[in-house]
Amino acid sequence: MWRTSLSLSSKRLLSLSSNLNPNLNPNPISSLQKRSPSFDSSYGGLSSFSQLYSSTIPNESTKIGLGINQLGIAATATASVDASSSLSRDLVGVVSHYGRCYWELSKAKLSMLVVATSGTGYVLGSGQVIDLAGLCYTCAGTMMVAASANSLNQVFEIKNDAKMKRTMQRPLPSGRLTASHALAWASTVGIAGTSLLACKANALAAGLAASNLLLYAFIYTPMKQLHPINTWVGAVVGAIPPLLGWAAAAGEISLNGMILPAALYFWQIPHFMALAYLCRDDYAAGGYKMISLADVSGRKTALVALRNCLYLVPVGYLAYQWGLTSGWFCLESSLFTLAIGGTAMSFYLNRTTKNARRMFLASLLYLPVFMSGLMFHRLYNNWQSSLVDDSATETLPSSRFMSESESVDNEKQLKNMASGKQVRPPVAYASVAPFPFLPAPSYSHY
Numbered sequence: 001m002w003r004t005s006l007s008l009s010s011k012r013l014l015s016l017s018s019n020l021n022p023n024l025n026p027n028p029i030s031s032l033q034k035r036s037p038s039f040d041s042s043y044g045g046l047s048s049f050s051q052l053y054s055s056t057i058p059n060e061s062t063k064i065g066l067g068i069n070q071l072g073i074a075a076t077a078t079a080s081v082d083a084s085s086s087l088s089r090d091l092v093g094v095v096s097h098y099g100r101c102y103w104e105l106s107k108a109k110l111s112m113l114v115v116a117t118s119g120t121g122y123v124l125g126s127g128q129v130i131d132l133a134g135l136c137y138t139c140a141g142t143m144m145v146a147a148s149a150n151s152l153n154q155v156f157e158i159k160n161d162a163k164m165k166r167t168m169q170r171p172l173p174s175g176r177l178t179a180s181h182a183l184a185w186a187s188t189v190g191i192a193g194t195s196l197l198a199c200k201a202n203a204l205a206a207g208l209a210a211s212n213l214l215l216y217a218f219i220y221t222p223m224k225q226l227h228p229i230n231t232w233v234g235a236v237v238g239a240i241p242p243l244l245g246w247a248a249a250a251g252e253i254s255l256n257g258m259i260l261p262a263a264l265y266f267w268q269i270p271h272f273m274a275l276a277y278l279c280r281d282d283y284a285a286g287g288y289k290m291i292s293l294a295d296v297s298g299r300k301t302a303l304v305a306l307r308n309c310l311y312l313v314p315v316g317y318l319a320y321q322w323g324l325t326s327g328w329f330c331l332e333s334s335l336f337t338l339a340i341g342g343t344a345m346s347f348y349l350n351r352t353t354k355n356a357r358r359m360f361l362a363s364l365l366y367l368p369v370f371m372s373g374l375m376f377h378r379l380y381n382n383w384q385s386s387l388v389d390d391s392a393t394e395t396l397p398s399s400r401f402m403s404e405s406e407s408v409d410n411e412k413q414l415k416n417m418a419s420g421k422q423v424r425p426p427v428a429y430a431s432v433a434p435f436p437f438l439p440a441p442s443y444s445h446y
Contacts, residue, residue, distance in 0.1 A: 097176070101171040101176055101177045102147075102185060104170055104171050105147075105150070105151045105154055105170070105171050105172075105177065105182055105185065105186075106146070106147035106150050106151055106189075107147075107150040108147070110146070110150065111143055111146035111147050111150060112143070113367075114142060114143075114146040114238075114241045115139045115142050115143045115146065115241075116368070116371065117238075117241045117242045117245070117260070117264060117367075117371065118138060118139060118142040118241040118242060118244050118245040118248075119135060119138070119139050119142075119245060120242060120245065120260060120371045120374065120375060121241070121242030121243060121244065121245025121246040121248075121249075121257070121260055121261075122134070122135050122138050122139075122245035122246065122248055122249045123135070123245075123249075123375050123378070124242075124245075124246060124249075124257070124259075124260065124324065124374060124375070124378055125245065125246035125247070125248070125249035125250040125257060126249045126250075127380065128380055130249075131249070133200075134200065134201065134248065134249065135249075137196060137197070137200035137201060138197065138200075138201055138205065138244075138245055138248040138249075140193075140196060141193045141194070141196040141197035141200070141201065141205075141206075141209065142193070142197075142209065142241060142244065142245070143193070144189040144190065144192050144193025144194075144196065145189075145190060145193040145194060145197075145209045145210075145212070145213050146241075147186075147189050147193075148186045148187070148189045148190030148193065148213060148217075149186075149190070149212070149213045149216040149217050151182055151183075151185055151186035151189070152183075152186045152190075152213075152216075152217035152221070153216065153217060153221050154170060154171075154172055154182065155172065155179055155182050155183055155186065156217070156221050156222070157221065157224075157286075158172045158173055158179060160225070160286040160287055160288070161173045161286070163285045163286050163287070164282040164283075164285055164286040165282060165285075166279060166282050167282075167286075190213055193209065194206050194209050194210050194213075197209050197244075197248065201247075201248035202247065202248060202251055204247040204248075204251065204252070204253070205244050205245075205247045205248035208240055208243060208244040208247060209244055211240070212237055212240040212241070212244070215233070215236070215237055215240075216234075216237045219233060220233045220234050220237055224288045224289065225287055225288060225289060226289060227289055228289050228290055228291040228293075228294070230289065231268075231269065231272050231273075231276070231290070231291065232269075234268065234272065235264075235265045235266075235268040235269060235272075236265065238264050238265070238268050239261040239262070239264045239265040239268075240261070241264075242260040242261050242264060243257065243258070243260075243261045246260075255322060256319070256322040256323060256324045259315060259318060259319045259322070259324055259374070260371070260374060262315055263312060263315045263370060264367075266308045266309075266311040266312050266315070267308075267312065267363065267366060267367055267370075269304060269305060269308035270304075270305035270306075270308055270309050270340065270344055270359060270363055271360065271363040271364075273291070273292070273301050273302070273304055273305040273359075274305065274347070274356045274357070274359045274360035274363065275360060276290040276291065276292040276301065277292045277298055277301050277302075277351075277353075277356045278353060278356050278357060278360065280292050280293060291304065297351065298351035298356075299348070299351065301351075302344070302347045302348035302351055303348060305344045305347065305348075305359065306341065306344040306345060306347075306348050309337065309340055309341040309344045310341060312333075312337040312340070312341075313334060313337050313338075313341075315333060315337075316329055316330045316331075316332070316333025316334055316337070317330050317333075317334075319333070319374065323379060324374075324378060324379065325373075325374060325377040325378055325379060326377045326379060328377050329373050329374065329376075329377035332373050332377075333370065333373060336366055336369055336370055336373070337366075339362065339366070340359070340362045340363060340366045343355070343358050343359040343362040344359055346358065346359075347359045
């Protein structure tokens with residue numbers, strides 16, 4: 001026990017001495033051995049303790065080596081973490097860059113509006129049960145085709161977009177994306193969308209999508225620089241997507257399937273007239289031929305917008321008359337049309353930027369309200385029930401003929417029974433004469 005107390009005392013003395021003199025030997029046992037050579041002989045068990053203490057406490061060079069190794073491992077780990085984080089940041093940056101470019105190149109908001117019109121047409125063309133999977137496939141295919149058409153439009157109008165303040169920051173004029181890259185993107189999504197509609201919907205829907213893509217990219221786009229009639233060609237392009245949705249659901253195009261396409265056609269004219277009036281300077285700088293550029297006073301532009309608003313008035317009545325919706329939609333549609341017509345009249349009477357913007361905002365509000373009313377008040381497709389009725393009426397003459405022939409036969413049988421004659425049916429002669437091996441028929445029931 002006194003040996004243990006001696007060791008603890010020596011350690012305390014060493015710690016105090018080290019604080020006072022840093023050059024002091026840190027090994028207390030070795031210092032005791034130097035001072036007293038007979039220390040080991042007097043206290044024999046303490047020598048082995050000294051060796052054990054020296055082996056368990058590392059010296060300064062060992063500590064420095066371990067510290068360097070630890071620093072190297074930490075530096076390597078830090079470098080690997082930095083490299084992986086830098087790689088992930090670069091990957092996120094690339095995905096974000098191209099995602100933003102594709103979003104702007106596809107005019108995603110406009111494409112989603114096209115998808116909404118196509119989906120509405122699909123719902124209207126469906127029966128009592130809506131095929132949700134078919135609806136999703138139709139919307140996805142429409143979105144791809146619309147994105148392709150908008151991308152091709154920007155590929156063909158790079159120089160024009162670079163001259164307009166409203167479009168100069170698009171991916172192609174700003175140099176964020178090359179024209180070949182955009183062309184590859186447009187071709188890929190266009191083919192994919194058309195193929196999806198052909199596989200999951202029908203050939204009619206795929207044909208309408210492909211024709212609309214060609215009409216928008218290769219006819220409407222160059223015509224914008226040739227003649228103001230491009231606005232009416234663009235209205236035809238906008239009217240096809242709801243017809244596409246109807247064809248995807250019904251498999252055919254019928255008369256009441258033209259209600260929403262007609263509404264979209266007439267709606268686009270005041271919408272684009274307001275936009276053309278508000279962006280006259282940009283369109284002039286871009287080299288586009290719009291009706292508002294030759295109309296200095298704006299009277300003709302406002303008159304065209306007002307006239308097409310009036311064309312929207314009978315659309316609701318036709319939807320009710322052709323059995324597409326209930327009578328409530330006829331009333332609601334008339335009120336909506338009068339509202340947008342009022343803004344067009346206000347613009348016609350006072351042709352200012354404020355009134356043009358008011359008509360533009362009214363047109364943006366009119367379309368979703370009109371489509372929502374169509375879906376809310378829609379009735380079960382009478383074209384399906386009319387097909388059933390037609391098939392039933394076609395079977396009526398044949399059944400009437402069968403009943404008349406049966407009554408004639410019954411009358412003949414009654415006459416034969418009254419006269420006492422027994423008439424053999426034709427099958428009896430066939431059974432006896434040509435085929436004598438067949439059993440003779442029984443005439444008991446005649």
